[in-house]
Amino acid sequence: MTMPARTRAKVCGLTNADDVAAAVEAGVDALGFIVDVPVDTPREIDAERAATLVADVPPFVSTVLVTMAEPDDIPTLHETVGTDAVQVHGDVTPEALDALAADLDASLVKTVDATDPESAHAYAECADALLVDSTDASGAGGTGRTHDWTATRDLAAGLDVPIVLAGGLTPSNVAEAVRTVEPYAVDVASGVEAEGGVKDRDAVRAFVGNATNAFDEVEEVSA
Template structure:
């Protein structure tokens, strides 16, 4: 099972996290003044280039224009591009163009908010243009999808996992304390944590002890699921 952790601002923390067994290292690429932890393209590129070859770099973008997203990819060179805006801000046509124009080997991930039955339809609509679907929580007053620290309807998430034909990464309020139950209920391809692996009171500083506990909980649940 893939473990993805957001949102790194320091290479040292990212390297330590890889050593703990995390697969996907996430960061916010682009200083737009929208979300916490934004890196400019030069900073993001340095983080990507500093990672070991077996780690996967995941660049979250809040840009809505295809040309700007492609510019980010050219400047930063991540392995995965994570579209985290509200779903229709980068619609199916834009996703199709992105998929066609991304450099070979760069994968595309779309954040889908899990809120009601319409989430299932959104996942179906976007899955043909994605390498991953990320299921996350959307709340009023916060931009885009995610970084809320709140869980959502895991029953609906399970339906999406069983319906779409692309790997699904479950996000939204996951912590060392609840990720095992989330895995049991949803059976995703991977899990993601941001808020609940930060230091208490900080929106950007990562807590390596919390990350280690998260990894341990995931691997234990994964092992138990093989029984």
């Protein structure tokens, strides 16, 4: 029997150096830094703070700028922050995303709503990966809500780009989510927090372990 490929783990919404270090120590594959979003979130930081945190991330750990900025403003914002990839949220047309991809010296990830498979197919033509999330009316993620993983698995089977699974993931449910969807990666923010914008070191470690070893034993996190 061929085992599925190892699922990668991304921790999003890093706001301080201690949390970055804890995530790296836990074996995370990617770190997300939220900059320039028009929604109220304790995980947003300014571009200069993000650039400082990104500069201290060691080699072989990917960094991701997570933003809802206007497409025309994203290349300059990315140049300031200096991440390996850009994750775009919000109502951006496929045409605008395609133009952004041509101007951007980074991998491009587009967030899509789990309940809107048509947009996923449209964005798949111009994005390097799709992040399937439970979004709110603004198109932002971070809602803390799960969605139908079976439907996401079926969606992923019909797409030729890597799928990142997000939405309500925690250390306790991420292994089941990975076994159901078999995504390229999983993404967590609020599901590993001690409080808004501050990560819980034990929860981060358990999430990364359970995500990347989903076909082995699941580690529980004590409350």
